[in-house]
Amino acid sequence: MQDWKEEYPLHGTKASQLNQATSARSRVEQLLLKPTPIGLFLDIDGTLLDMALTPSTVHVPPGLAELLGIVATRLSGALAIVTGRPIAEADELLRPMKFIAAGVHGAEMRTTATGEITPLTPSFSPALLRDIRIAAISIPGAVTEDKGTGIALHYRLAPELRDSLLITLETLMPKYPGQFTICEGRKVVEILPVGFSKGRALRKLASLPEFANRVPVMIGDDIADLDAFRAAETMGGFGLKVAGENFSKNEASFTGPADVLGWLTNLRKVL
Numbered sequence: 131m132q133d134w135k136e137e138y139p140l141h142g143t144k145a146s147q148l149n150q151a152t153s154a155r156s157r158v159e160q161l162l163l164k165p166t167p168i169g170l171f172l173d174i175d176g177t178l179l180d181m182a183l184t185p186s187t188v189h190v191p192p193g194l195a196e197l198l199g200i201v202a203t204r205l206s207g208a209l210a211i212v213t214g215r216p217i218a219e220a221d222e223l224l225r226p227m228k229f230i231a232a233g234v235h236g237a238e239m240r241t242t243a244t245g246e247i248t249p250l251t252p253s254f255s256p257a258l259l260r261d262i263r264i265a266a267i268s269i270p271g272a273v274t275e276d277k278g279t280g281i282a283l284h285y286r287l288a289p290e291l292r293d294s295l296l297i298t299l300e301t302l303m304p305k306y307p308g309q310f311t312i313c314e315g316r317k318v319v320e321i322l323p324v325g326f327s328k329g330r331a332l333r334k335l336a337s338l339p340e341f342a343n344r345v346p347v348m349i350g351d352d353i354a355d356l357d358a359f360r361a362a363e364t365m366g367g368f369g370l371k372v373a374g375e376n377f378s379k380n381e382a383s384f385t386g387p388a389d390v391l392g393w394l395t396n397l398r399k400v401l
């Protein structure tokens with residue numbers, strides 16, 4: 131087994147100099163030196179992939195899917211994708227590999243890597259979908275992403291639209307009581323079914339046989355990932371932040387997706 135200290139000279143520095151984020155990452159690395167197995171939960175955008183102007187223009191680094199495939203095999207299948215994207219889209223990005231996954235913030239689930247994708251809630255009613263589409267059309271520059279069990283209204287191309295989108299959706303809420311909730315992400319307002327979150331998704335996935343007796347480690351960069359961090363920590367695990375639009379480099383365990391990929395490459399070697 132390779133020593134993490136060879137790859138991460140930071141381990142040689144005084145404990146007092148390590149910030150909280152670094153020490154969370156280092157504690158996971160210490161775990162890997164012991165026989166304690168981990169289960170890995172990975173967000174996609176901003177964690178495995180650099181952010182792009184639109185959801186469909188992301189660049190997938192060559193070899194990423196294969197790297198995840200190797201890590202998943204070395205973890206005996208204990209690797210899951212926990213994403214806001216639909217699982218089918220995650221599959222496209224990570225072709226030809228497929229993984230255990232939660233999509234649309236937990237509103238859909240695949241409990242075996244090659245199994246069926248199961249929506250855990252019906253798609254939104256046609257009336258609600260229509261109203262949201264009409265609302266989005268009335269705000270030029272907003273990009274609508276219909277995810278079946280969720281809808282995302284993106285404003286990365288026109289950041290000034292955030293407030294108009296939120297106000298419009300809040301106005302719609304009384305017409306559809308209890309039917310949807312609003313969750314903000316990176317330059318996106320997500321319309322989600324009530325009761326779903328990445329935390330709930332992680333708890334469900336962690337109960338699968340692949341993750342039994344493993345310490346859960348969730349890596350993510352978004353506000354929605356905080357809930358999954360909490361879920362992992364409640365189970366004795368770790369939430370590792372990736373720096374970006376939400377977390378500063380000081381508070382994060384990783385400087386960005388390239389750092390996460392480097393870490394996974396080393397993980398592959400030590401597992």
Ligand SMILES: O=P(O)(O)OC[C@H]1O[C@H](O[C@H]2O[C@H](CO)[C@@H](O)[C@H](O)[C@H]2O)[C@H](O)[C@@H](O)[C@@H]1O
Pocket residue numbers: 173174175176177180181182183184185186188212213214215216275277282284285286315316317318320352
């Ligand atoms: O949970 P994640 O895997 O991080 O997915 C969260 C959302 O990611 C996508 O939108 C975000 O990434 C786009 C590409 O970089 C970017 O253009 C957009 O501004 C971001 O919000 C995806 O489109 C959403 O469906 C996911 O919920």
